[in-house]
Amino acid sequence: MHRQALIVGGGIGGLCAAICLRLTGWEVQVFEQAPEITEIGAGLQISPNGVKILEHIGVMERLESAVFEPEAIEIRMGVSGRPILYLPMKGVAAQRWGARYLQVHRADLITALSARLDALQPGAMQTGCPVRGYAPCKEGAEVILANGRRIQADLVIGADGIHSRIRHQMLGPDAPRFTGNYAWRALVPAAQLGALAPPPSGCIWAGPKKHAVTTYVRGGAVVNFVGIVEQRTWREESWSRTGDRQEALADFDGWAPPLLAILEQAEVLHKWALFDRAPLPKWQDGHVMLLGDAAHPMLPSMAQGAVQSLEDGYHLARALGAAVGPDIVAACARHYGQ
Ligand SMILES: Cc1cc2nc3c(=O)[nH]c(=O)nc-3n(C[C@H](O)[C@H](O)[C@H](O)COP(=O)(O)OP(=O)(O)OC[C@H]3O[C@@H](n4cnc5c(N)ncnc54)[C@H](O)[C@@H]3O)c2cc1C
Structure with a gap:
C-alpha cells in the first residue's frame, strides 16, 4: 500500500x-x-535506549568512527576534582542494558542519519x-x-x-519559562589540553549553584564542555549566542584545572539560557x-x-x-x- x-x-x-x-x-x-548540515550543537550523550535504535535502523555502522565510548559516568567535586561517584560503563552498559552508552557530536549524528535516509530513498531530504x-x-x-x-x-x-x-x-x-539557569558550551581538541584533558568519562563536576559536564566527541579527539550556572534573569533563548571568556572564567573561578584549561583554550564559548515548557x-x-x-x-x-x-x-x-x-x-x- x-x-x-x-x-x-x-x-x-x-x-x-x-x-x-x-x-x-x-x-x-x-x-x-x-x-546545509552545519556544526550547530555540541556533544550528545546517547544512552543504551538510543543506541539500540541506531543499531536497529542501520545508522550505527555509519557512526562508529565518530562516537566515543566512555569508561564511566562519574561525579567529582568541581573545585578539588575529588571523585564522589564512579559508575563503570564501558563493557558494562552493553551487558546490563543491551547496548553501549556513547557520546557523539550532534553534527556527526545528523550526518549519519541523513546518509542512511539517502541510501534508503535518494533525495528524500530537501x-x-x-x-x-x-x-x-x-x-x-x-x-x-x-x-x-x-x-x-x-x-x-x-x-x-x-x-x-x-x-x-x-x-x-x-x-517558555526561564529556568533560572544559563549554560556555557565549548569544544577543545583533547590533544591541545594534554595532561589537563578531563577523564575519559561522562564527568559531572559539582559545586554550589553551578555544575559542569565534560564528555568526548569526534571519536575521542575533542572534549565537549557544558557548564550550567544559576542566574535569576535572562531574555533570549538561543543555542548560537556567543559569550565572553572572562565572564566564563569568572563563573568557574577556582575550579579544577581541566575545566579552566577548556575555558581558556576554547576557540568559541557559547552561552545560552535554559528555558522550560x-x-x-x-x-x-x-x-x-x-x-x-x-x-x-x-x-x-x-x-x-x-x-x-x-x-x-x-x-x-x-x-x-x-x-x-x-x-x-x-x-x-x-x-x-x-
Ligand atoms: C548543548 C546541548 C546538549 C544536549 N545534550 C543532550 C544529550 O546529552 N543527550 C540528549 O539526548 N539530548 C541532548 N540535548 C538535546 C537534543 O539536542 C535535542 O533534544 C534534540 O536535538 C531534539 O531533536 P529534534 O529533532 O526534536 O529537534 P532538532 O534536532 O532541534 O531539529 C529540528 C530541525 O527542524 C528544523 N526546522 C525548524 N523549523 C523549521 C521549519 N519551519 N521548516 C523546516 N525546518 C525547520 C531545524 O533547522 C532543525 O534541523 C542537548 C541539547 C543541547 C543544546
Whole structure:
C-alpha cells in the first residue's frame, strides 16, 4: 500500500522518523530549513535506549568512527576534582542494558542519519526548504512551504524543534519559562589540553549553584564542555549566542584545572539560557503529529532530548504499522495515548 509522509525538520527526530517510516514501506519527504548540515550543537550523550535504535535502523555502522565510548559516568567535586561517584560503563552498559552508552557530536549524528535516509530513498531530504505551516486536506494533510507551494500526504510530522512552527499553528504561541539557569558550551581538541584533558568519562563536576559536564566527541579527539550556572534573569533563548571568556572564567573561578584549561583554550564559548515548557495538551491534529523537541523539549541536564526524539520516531513508525486512511489518525492517537 502506497503511503506518503511529509516531515518538517531534518534534525534528530525528523530524520529518525523518516528512516523508520521508510523501513516500514512509507515514501517520505523531509523539509529542512537550513541550507546545509552545519556544526550547530555540541556533544550528545546517547544512552543504551538510543543506541539500540541506531543499531536497529542501520545508522550505527555509519557512526562508529565518530562516537566515543566512555569508561564511566562519574561525579567529582568541581573545585578539588575529588571523585564522589564512579559508575563503570564501558563493557558494562552493553551487558546490563543491551547496548553501549556513547557520546557523539550532534553534527556527526545528523550526518549519519541523513546518509542512511539517502541510501534508503535518494533525495528524500530537501535542505534550504523552510515550511510555513500545514492545512488539513481530504484524507490527509498538506505542508505549506515558505515559497507558497503546497504538498499533500497521508501524514505530516512536525519535527521542527524547540521553536516549532507546526506546534505554534496547532496550539498557539507557547510560553517558555526561564529556568533560572544559563549554560556555557565549548569544544577543545583533547590533544591541545594534554595532561589537563578531563577523564575519559561522562564527568559531572559539582559545586554550589553551578555544575559542569565534560564528555568526548569526534571519536575521542575533542572534549565537549557544558557548564550550567544559576542566574535569576535572562531574555533570549538561543543555542548560537556567543559569550565572553572572562565572564566564563569568572563563573568557574577556582575550579579544577581541566575545566579552566577548556575555558581558556576554547576557540568559541557559547552561552545560552535554559528555558522550560509546560507539557502540551495535545501532540496531534488529525493527520498532523508533533515529535521530539516540538512536542516535549527537555533540558540538557537530563541528557535525553536527542534520545527521546529517536524513540519518538521509532515508536511512531511501529504504532502506524500497516495503517492506512483514517486508521493513521487512530494509530497516531494510540501512540500518544490520546
Ligand atoms: C548543548 C546541548 C546538549 C544536549 N545534550 C543532550 C544529550 O546529552 N543527550 C540528549 O539526548 N539530548 C541532548 N540535548 C538535546 C537534543 O539536542 C535535542 O533534544 C534534540 O536535538 C531534539 O531533536 P529534534 O529533532 O526534536 O529537534 P532538532 O534536532 O532541534 O531539529 C529540528 C530541525 O527542524 C528544523 N526546522 C525548524 N523549523 C523549521 C521549519 N519551519 N521548516 C523546516 N525546518 C525547520 C531545524 O533547522 C532543525 O534541523 C542537548 C541539547 C543541547 C543544546
